[in-house]
Amino acid sequence: MFDNLTERLSSTLKNISGRGRLTEDNIKDTLREVRMALLEADVALPVVRDFVKRVKERAVGTEVSKSLTPGQEFIKIVQAELEAVMGDTNEALDLASQPPAVILMAGLQGAGKTTSVGKLGKLLKERNKKKVLVVSADVYRPAAIKQLETLASDIGIDFFPSSPDQKPVVIAQAAIEHGKRKFYDVVIVDTAGRLHVDEAMMDEIKAVHKIANPVETLFVVDAMTGQDAANTAKAFNEALPLTGVILTKVDGDARGGAALSVRHITGKPIKFLGVGEKTDALEPFHPDRVASRILGMGDVLSLIEDLERNVDKEKAEQLAKKFKEKKGFDLEDFRGQLQQMKNMGGMMGMMDKLPGMSQLPGNIKDQVDDKIFVQMEAIINSMTSKERERPELIKGSRKKRIAAGSGTQVQDVNRLLKQFTQMQKMMKKMQKGGMKNMMRNMKGMMPGGGMFPGR
Structure with a gap:
């Protein structure tokens, strides 16, 4: 980013x-x-x-x-x-209203509006403990309604059905009425992508806004369009009273022009950043943390929050208990660590928030490929529970079977076992309390230092 x-x-x-x-x-x-x-x-x-x-x-x-x-x-x-x-501080959504609080989503085509509706619904459900209903008033884009329905089903939030032959105003009104009857906390209304120069479409969204009376009107815009994102948001704001901006595809934006221009040009705060394709890849926008990341100082606060949210506390306690009882670190534990890392956005997602990562040489950054963790997990999944407990059993014929089962090569299995052995040694040093020794050995676990041999 x-x-x-x-x-x-x-x-x-x-x-x-x-x-x-x-x-x-x-x-x-x-x-x-x-x-x-x-x-x-x-x-x-x-x-x-x-x-x-x-x-x-x-x-x-x-x-x-x-x-x-x-x-x-x-x-x-x-x-x-x-x-x-x-914008100085994070500006949270203002949901303090008579339920349901209505959130209206606006933006251009292709900015990631529908995906952002799903991500926001998931965030409000999981972090704010809200009962959320989503509805699509996009009657123009083929399969837009079906896309939101599938997304809502995948993340476990409720979807209000609509059809392309209905008027957007009618859809919004019916969803909000349903939200009142069924005691929903939040109703998120997805609208069709439109250009600010299209008068008929802008009149339509104004009518939807009037009937919905939303507490939040969020403009969804692609960060990779740079300062154009801010100019488009400004044009929309002149027609529609926006309360904030969601900046999407930030993980693919190497420049940062949109993040630094939106507030100054529109006077509206950025409320969320879309930082990936996964349904939980939506972060509240904290100007102080983003400024710290821009200056190469990392974002440790967000990393801690990620850890608190995504680390399976039960598994962590089990591993801690194993350590206390001086029991060995096996491939099942290793798989658990890989899964936790994946839940936190992978190695690149974590590295982006660590201080000083901008100083890493490009050749080392290039070696950190999250696909290798997917491959490693697939290899471990292809082992029997006995092999995970006792990796020393994995010899010639077993290696061939595991490689075939995971769609990899025998050398990939060998590489994983070598990496696991390094991790095991490090864990033993931690058990003995030799933190200095462990830190010295960490160098070998870092990209370029042995963790990814042959890559």
Whole structure:
């Protein structure tokens, strides 16, 4: 996420971090670099101009805190201004209304609106403990209604049926009435993708908005369209009273122009980021955490939240008990660790939130391929329970059977067993309390250091 911007800003700010004092002269070059980095990231020009001006005003002649060097103080100012341009704090959904609270979703075609409806429904159900109903008022796109119905079924939220021969206003009204009768907390209305220049379609969504009277009107927009995302949101906001923005496909956006432009241009907060294809890949937008990630400082708070949400506490306690009783770490435990990692968005999802990851050489990042974890899990799944408990049993003919059963090669099975042996050794060191030894051995587990031999 925003890799190009992170790389450029990190190297630029590193050059000033050792300066003795901040003056207009010695920050001039750095500010020029920051300006170029933001423009290359497709941040809107008015946003760049205002951002650079504010950083300069705060930096020149600034009182430096005793605990910071002038260079560190400058980085702190850049971070604070990044947060300010994106909205200072997370703005949660305002659901404090007479139930059901109605959320209306608007946006262009192909922005990921219907998927975002499902993700948001799942988030409200699981994290906010809300009873959620979703409905599709998209009567134009073939199979749009069926898509939402399938999605709702997959994630376990209720779907209100509609059909393409109905009017969107009628669909929305019927769903909300049903929501009132059945005591739903939230009704999410999905609408058809439309362009702000299409008057007939804009009139239609205004009519839906009037009848639905939503507490939240969210504009769903593709982050990869850069500053155009902010300009489109602004045009929509002039026709429809938006309350916030959902930025989708952020995981594929190496630039970050949309995230840094939306608030300044529209005056509306980004409320959520779509960070992947999975139904739980929707994150509340925290400007301070995103600013930290942009500057290569990671996002440890979000990582901790991911751990708390996704780690199976029962399995973790079982593993801890095994450790206490000095029982060995077997392939069943290894599979459990792989599954937990997958639930947290894979290795890349975790690495993105760790501090300093922007400094990793590109060749090491390229070796971290989450597909290898899928392959590893498939290999373990093809073993018998006895083989998982006692990996030393896995010899020639067993390896061939496991490879055939998992659709892999014998060398893939050998690679997995080698990786497992390394993990087992590390776990033994942890049991003995040799944390220093374990940390030394961690180097061998990292990409490029032996965890992914031959890749």
